[in-house]
Amino acid sequence: MNLFSNTLLFKRVAIAVSFVIVTLILWNTYTFFQKFKTEERVKMEILAEAQKEIGSISDLNASVTLPLKVIENNNSIPMILVDEKGDILYTQNLDSIKSLNPSYIEKQLAIMRNQNEPITISYDGKNKQFIYYKDSDLLNKLTYYPIALILILILFLTVIYLFYSSNKAAETNRLWTGMAKETAHQIGTPLSSLLGWISILKMEKVDETYIDEIEKDVYRLNTIANRFSKIGSVPELKSENIISVTKQAFDYLESRSSKQISFSFKTDEKEIKTKLNKELFGWVIENLIKNAIDAMQGKGKLHLEISQTQKKVKIIVSDTGKGMPKKLFKQIFKPGFTTKKRGWGLGLSLSKRIVEDYHKGKIFVKKSELGKGTTFQILLDKI
Incomplete structure (x- = not known):
């Protein structure tokens, strides 16, 4: 009973610990995901300011090195620049070959509209442009991170469970084998006595029919003992x-x-x-x-x-x-x-x-x- 109680307690503790671990993994991943997403938004807002600065320059001799560097340094976040009419002005970090197909650009633009709010670039409150962007590949991969961790945890718990179950099954088999062999051993003692009593009955000239039936049952007991003795070993x-x-x-x-x-x-x-x-x-x-x-x-x-x-x-x-x-x-x-x-x-x-x-x-x-x-x-x- 004590062993059963300990086993049950161990299972409950394991389930509780697993639940806590999974919860922490999901919460930490969600927090990190939101933080990373916010950082990407900040990067795109900085890029929008750089784009605005380039578009606002009237002096041909003015330096645009810094805003261009900001725009060029975006090598991970796919984006599309659109004017007020919806015409596509510029794309970045999209498949260069697929981008030759207008339907591909439109499809990517639809994805970006669903994922993130656009960033508006206003030139003196008149002409407006909009930067649409979608999550980077790194951020997308991050969404699968908790699933991978949970699968690893499930695999780990499954290995522990199978190890525990196999040990328990092996212990049960050893117990049954021991009981079977002990039963065979215990039957052997009265069998020897019965064989002796059959010899005495034969000498006393008891009805042979009775002796034959007793011998059949003794033979039967001997067969049962042999069967039990073979359990656990290769026959x-x-x-x-x-x-x-x-x-x-x-x-x-x-x-x-x-x-x-x-x-x-x-x-x-x-x-x-x-x-x-x-x-x-x-x-x-x-x-x-x-x-x-x-x-x-x-x-x-x-x-x-x-x-x-x-x-x-x-x-x-x-x-x-x-x-x-x-x-x-x-x-x-x-x-x-x-x-x-x-x-x-x-x-x-x-x-x-x-x-x-x-x-x-x-x-x-x-x-x-x-x-x-x-x-x-x-x-x-x-x-």
Whole structure:
């Protein structure tokens, strides 16, 4: 509980700090942007005064060096000088080639009118000229600066989150692996005792039918222990007849299920060889059959079919249960997801891991219809 509280507190603090950082970035950028924009306005007003001074000179011998230098030093802010009639007198810092096209000039003038108020040059209150200008490239790039910083911040937080999540997932996997192996170890002790008791029962000449059934269940417990012991480690795959492995798991559950469920097993082949770990693959078949039985609530039809193509072997498990909507087809394989009142939601996620990670195959919901049933399909490579 303490760990959970600390984790929750850390997340809240991280979110709050991120929000403060983003707010400061946006505010500082906005302030700097406005300051820079004001400075550009001042530069254009100085340029307007220089232009006015040149236009007001009546003495041909007067020096215009300073106002010309002011105008020439504007090499970053695009501008257009227009007279009272709207005729364009002069342009600066626009594309020299594109400026040959009048429509380009008109388009740039429209942009300038939208961006900034024009600066008026008045000659003795009579003739007027107007300087239109737009933001410099540097100012335009500055508008993208906060977006870039926010993206960097998001990337940084995403890396932290993924690192935290992967560590948490790895810790959870280690926990489940440890529990599974400990379970296998704990089952081993009573199993040894049961084997001893079976030997005693045989010597006491108890009904062989009872002993056979007990041996089947002991064998079953031994299989379960082997399955749990293999979790967390790479299992050994051997060339096996998938039909006999599947039929063994199928028969075991059929004999221990409600007689109101009609079981059917179909295949046209006697043998299909593929690389398998018998214990783990049998676990997959049992999980699918148990899910089908639960979906049918103890009454209905369960059909298992095995077929092959040139390169693949197909195992289909169908039931006449309650079915599911299409949106759950992938969700049901996620750890912890379950539609049952009881259950941990691990059966199908474990089956997916066994089939896809260990056996390099595929398992998926082939089809499902509410109130009519569900069909699962497994695809494995043939030898």
